[in-house]
Amino acid sequence: MFIFALRRLFAAIPVFLVATFATFWGTSEVVDPTDNLATCQNCSQAAYDRIIELYELDKPVPARYASWLGDFATGDMGSATSQGERPVSEIFWERGRNTLLLALPAFGLLMILGTATGIYSALRQYSKGDYAITSISYLGLAMPTFFFGLLLQVVFAIWVPKYLGIKPFWSSGMHLESPLQFVRSVTLPVMTLMFVLLAGDSRFIRAAVLDIKSADYIRTARAKGVSERKVISKHLFRNAMIPAVTVWSLNASALLGGSIITETIFSWPGFGRLVIDALFAGDLDLTMAIVFAIIFLVIMFNLLADLLYGVLDPRIRYD
Amino acid sequence: MTDLIARPEANDDAVDAGDALGLSEKPESLGRQAWDRFRRHRLAIVGSVLLVLLAISFWVGPYFAQDFDEIDVLQRSQGPSRAHLFGTDDLGRDLLARTLRGGQYSLRIAILTAVIATSIGTLFGAIAGYFGGVVDSLVNFLVNVLLTIPLLMVLVIFGRQFGSRPNTVAILIAMLAWLRAARLVRAQVLQLKEMEFVQAARAAGAKSGRIIMRHLIPNLVGILLVEITLLAGTAIILESTLSFLSLGVQPPDTTLGTLIAEAKGSIDTRPSRVLIPGAIVTIIILSINFIGDALRDAVDPKSGIE
Amino acid sequence: MAQDDLLLDVSDLSVAFKTKKGMAAAVRGMSLRVARGESVAIVGESGSGKSVSSLALLGLLPKSAQITGSAKFDGEELVGMSQNDLRAIRGKRISMIFQDPMTAFNPVFTIGDQIAEAMEVHGTAEGDKALMEAANLLELVGVPEPGQRVNQYPHEFSGGMRQRAMIAMAIANKPDLLIADEPTTALDVTIQAQVMEVLSDIRKESGAAMILITHDLGVVAGSADRVQVMYGGRVFERGTTNDVFYDPLNPYTRGLLRSMPRVDAIGERLVPISGSPPSILNMPPGCAFGPRCDFRTDACVADAASLELVKPGHESRCHHTADLPAYEAVETLT
Numbered sequence: 001m002f003i004f005a006l007r008r009l010f011a012a013i014p015v016f017l018v019a020t021f022a023t024f025w026g027t028s029e030v031v032d033p034t035d036n037l038a039t040c041q042n043c044s045q046a047a048y049d050r051i052i053e054l055y056e057l058d059k060p061v062p063a064r065y066a067s068w069l070g071d072f073a074t075g076d077m078g079s080a081t082s083q084g085e086r087p088v089s090e091i092f093w094e095r096g097r098n099t100l101l102l103a104l105p106a107f108g109l110l111m112i113l114g115t116a117t118g119i120y121s122a123l124r125q126y127s128k129g130d131y132a133i134t135s136i137s138y139l140g141l142a143m144p145t146f147f148f149g150l151l152l153q154v155v156f157a158i159w160v161p162k163y164l165g166i167k168p169f170w171s172s173g174m175h176l177e178s179p180l181q182f183v184r185s186v187t188l189p190v191m192t193l194m195f196v197l198l199a200g201d202s203r204f205i206r207a208a209v210l211d212i213k214s215a216d217y218i219r220t221a222r223a224k225g226v227s228e229r230k231v232i233s234k235h236l237f238r239n240a241m242i243p244a245v246t247v248w249s250l251n252a253s254a255l256l257g258g259s260i261i262t263e264t265i266f267s268w269p270g271f272g273r274l275v276i277d278a279l280f281a282g283d284l285d286l287t288m289a290i291v292f293a294i295i296f297l298v299i300m301f302n303l304l305a306d307l308l309y310g311v312l313d314p315r316i317r318y319d
Numbered sequence: 320m321t322d323l324i325a326r327p328e329a330n331d332d333a334v335d336a337g338d339a340l341g342l343s344e345k346p347e348s349l350g351r352q353a354w355d356r357f358r359r360h361r362l363a364i365v366g367s368v369l370l371v372l373l374a375i376s377f378w379v380g381p382y383f384a385q386d387f388d389e390i391d392v393l394q395r396s397q398g399p400s401r402a403h404l405f406g407t408d409d410l411g412r413d414l415l416a417r418t419l420r421g422g423q424y425s426l427r428i429a430i431l432t433a434v435i436a437t438s439i440g441t442l443f444g445a446i447a448g449y450f451g452g453v454v455d456s457l458v459n460f461l462v463n464v465l466l467t468i469p470l471l472m473v474l475v476i477f478g479r480q481f482g483s484r485p486n487t488v489a490i491l492i493a494m495l496a497w498l499r500a501a502r503l504v505r506a507q508v509l510q511l512k513e514m515e516f517v518q519a520a521r522a523a524g525a526k527s528g529r530i531i532m533r534h535l536i537p538n539l540v541g542i543l544l545v546e547i548t549l550l551a552g553t554a555i556i557l558e559s560t561l562s563f564l565s566l567g568v569q570p571p572d573t574t575l576g577t578l579i580a581e582a583k584g585s586i587d588t589r590p591s592r593v594l595i596p597g598a599i600v601t602i603i604i605l606s607i608n609f610i611g612d613a614l615r616d617a618v619d620p621k622s623g624i625e
Numbered sequence: 626m627a628q629d630d631l632l633l634d635v636s637d638l639s640v641a642f643k644t645k646k647g648m649a650a651a652v653r654g655m656s657l658r659v660a661r662g663e664s665v666a667i668v669g670e671s672g673s674g675k676s677v678s679s680l681a682l683l684g685l686l687p688k689s690a691q692i693t694g695s696a697k698f699d700g701e702e703l704v705g706m707s708q709n710d711l712r713a714i715r716g717k718r719i720s721m722i723f724q725d726p727m728t729a730f731n732p733v734f735t736i737g738d739q740i741a742e743a744m745e746v747h748g749t750a751e752g753d754k755a756l757m758e759a760a761n762l763l764e765l766v767g768v769p770e771p772g773q774r775v776n777q778y779p780h781e782f783s784g785g786m787r788q789r790a791m792i793a794m795a796i797a798n799k800p801d802l803l804i805a806d807e808p809t810t811a812l813d814v815t816i817q818a819q820v821m822e823v824l825s826d827i828r829k830e831s832g833a834a835m836i837l838i839t840h841d842l843g844v845v846a847g848s849a850d851r852v853q854v855m856y857g858g859r860v861f862e863r864g865t866t867n868d869v870f871y872d873p874l875n876p877y878t879r880g881l882l883r884s885m886p887r888v889d890a891i892g893e894r895l896v897p898i899s900g901s902p903p904s905i906l907n908m909p910p911g912c913a914f915g916p917r918c919d920f921r922t923d924a925c926v927a928d929a930a931s932l933e934l935v936k937p938g939h940e941s942r943c944h945h946t947a948d949l950p951a952y953e954a955v956e957t958l959t
Binding site: 018023027144 | 460463465466469471476477479556563579583597600601602604608609
């Protein structure tokens with residue numbers, strides 16, 4: 001098991017390097033840190049030279065990548081030119097925490113709700129509940145995340161206060177003064193982050209459970225005299241966990257990507273908004289730090305999923 | 320027979336009991352069967368009609384509406400009126416005309432993206448599946464790398480540079496959206512190349528390129544059609560998202576996503592400016608997904624009605 | 626057979642499925658009697674209703690199935706019995722052995738766990754004791770190194786070993802009746818014989834009765850006391866194995882025997898039955914086999930014959946029993 005994990009880790013390294021190099025290269029092509037200086041009146045040639053030197057813009061991309069990676073590995077993430085050359089690491093951890101405040105609840109809810117609705121839908125196929133879940137899922141799959149977020153804002157920040165005279169949730173900004181305020185401010189963004197993914201998860205798990213439901217081994221279990229409840233809670237559920245892990249690992253990367261939209265709509269000071277701001281400001285170090293972090297997390301989640309498969313599915317061999 | 324008995328709790332398989340028992344009615348032609356299965360999906364019919372109606376209004380409507388780019392400073396930020404059915408934006412441009420134009424561009428980009436992405440995916444998938452070995456590993460590696468980088472992140476990074484015109488937006492999205500098609504085609508090709516007719520062609524000395532073009536691709540037409548349809552839906556979502564972040568098609572031109580982005584600021588006063596284009600996007604994708612599901616069922620009856 | 630020896634008495638059993646195209650009659654008025662310790666084979670092509678009828682007995686059919694008639698197991702009526710009561714019988718007094726051992730075991734649990742579970746749900750044994758018992762059962766059915774095998778997963782077993790494990794699971798609670806549904810169809814020919822031998826040894830030891838469902842007459846010959854041939858949901862012929870093999874009365878049975886390859890008939894041509902089995906949605910009027918039968922007359926189209934006793938213990942369903950040519954028996958099959 002340990003060897004298996006190690007092997008997967010090694011296999012992930014080239015993927016990580018190529019993915020990060022590709023984004024580094026792409027970003028370098030697109031983002032020009034000297035852009036801002038062109039419009040800056042008081043900026044001197046010295047400032048310009050400093051930017052060139054800071055980002056080693058006079059060197060070829062691979063060399064810049066290597067030196068950046070070296071710094072990154074030693075914990076030096078560079079400095080954020082768009083934020084008064086504050087160390088990137090400072091901003092990174094602060095904004096990262098804010099993103100997790102949204103992503104973790106969304107991830108947890110997705111795990112529970114996606115599996116629950118998917119299994120329910122499959123077991124009660126063609127029932128009213130299944131039709132309801134299926135209809136909502138179709139809607140969720142057809143709605144861009146940003147539109148769903150704006151829809152929530154229209155409903156909870158405009159219509160509900162207007163017609164009911166109360167404003168149950170914050171529709172903008174992060175409020176951490178008390179647990180109640182926290183809940184009030186994360187509710188809408190978490191729903192936005194989750195909704196589209198939930199629809200996909202539910203459909204995927206439904207399809208998987210429909211397959212499992214009609215598998216021969218389920219019939220065998222019934223023929224042994226196993227009770228219906230146990231057929232579902234043991235034989236069916238245990239097999240349904242395998243596709244569920246697939247979905248969860250995909251969710252992890254989708255949540256990080258989706259934070260860009262959600263944080264923009266709800267003015268949430270996290271990674272997603274930061275990466276856009278940094279990109280527009282030509283802040284190379286800051287942009288790259290976030291991109292790297294996201295790629296790293298995605299790879300880690302894939303690795304975790306692989307290990308979980310190994311635990312859940314005895315057919316997967318470790319050697 | 321085993322299919323039938325394995326589902327004691329299900330009430331749905333009654334429909335297929337005859338088939339499951341291996342006793343289906345007299346065989347009909349494959350095309351006929353596919354069409355019959357497609358027709359079973361009433362929602363797909365509704366979706367097709369809606370999509371055709373929308374497309375007609377997007378392409379024909381502008382001839383009857385005002386110029387989408389005509390600025391009328393005296394009519395800025397007006398609500399709906401007889402002159403401007405959807406009202407006007409902050410520059411005084413007619414929102415109905417802009418919505419039609421936006422819809423047209425969104426659909427155009429979606430179709431273009433779907434076709435390009437499916438072509439790329441088919442090419443990579445077929446090559447990987449057919450040749451196997453090192454080629455397969457290389458393609459696999461490429462897919463893995465692309466899967467690692469969140470799609471939206473790449474779109475954001477490159478959207479700024481390449482996202483300004485409809486065609487470049489389509490190519491940009493397609494460069495990232497071909498992965499699923501590649502995987503599908505690879506799996507199919509792996510299966511197909513073991514089949515007798517391919518083996519026979521190879522034994523007869525046919526070249527690889529010829530086998531891929533003449534024997535493999537034609538057998539993939541069904542799943543590719545489904546893939547193009549579903550990808551068109553994905554493409555609309557990605558395009559509108561990119562436009563929403565102001566990284567897509569640039570003004571004065573517009574897409575449905577751009578319209579929503581422009582309306583975001585006045586969401587408090589005029590939510591309809593967000594809701595109308597948003598609803599249109601949703602209806603388009605919903606219709607596309609219904610059609611895609613029906614097509615998948617028609618092409619591959621085993622996939623079942625979902 | 627004496628009344629108190631009778632273990633299973635099925636009479637006039639019908640199973641129909643509700644479909645969009647109307648009712649599909651899978652089993653039509655079937656009867657079947659199995660005495661304690663006896664082995665009865667049900668033979669037929671796919672769609673003959675042979676599997677559906679046995680699943681109907683155990684309540685393992687989908688809800689769309691409508692089951693009528695009577696099936697008394699040791700005096701208890703199974704048709705209409707509650708799922709709870711049926712569950713107490715399933716795996717305990719009546720066990721099933723399924724066709725494809727590849728898919729019939731749950732891939733994520735060990736073989737030992739799955740055999741032990743059969744005992745645990747019926748309270749025969751618990752925990753480690755059940756697991757130990759499972760190892761004993763594996764040994765009994767000829768799985769080598771049962772102590773290790775018990776902790777292995779289904780994918781680590783070969784097809785033949787898996788089917789042996791399936792048999793071990795079926796006999797875990799010492800059932801009175803085993804229903805083996807095409808137990809060897811998915812296996813290699815050489816393994817088939819071994820598995821049938823295991824089944825027959827096990828039965829000798831435990832005295833369990835068996836219903837052997839198969840389309841393969843070759844499997845029947847050595848392992849069944851009586852044979853019941855089914856077609857289109859009906860019993861077409863029934864008798865002792867010897868009677869049915871050497872003196873088949875029904876044109877369909879004769880067709881089946883002629884289409885079967887035999888070691889002793891070198892040089893003889895196999896004669897397939899022309900046509901294909903009827904759709905259960907669209908049964909031909911009268912005799913279901915009519916359209917494929919060489920002896921069809923107007924009477925066959927008008928109405929189906931009833932199952933009649935032709936000789937002692939040997940029944941057949943045909944209007945033309947009396948005027949069929951004598952069957953040219955080919956010697957030796959077993």
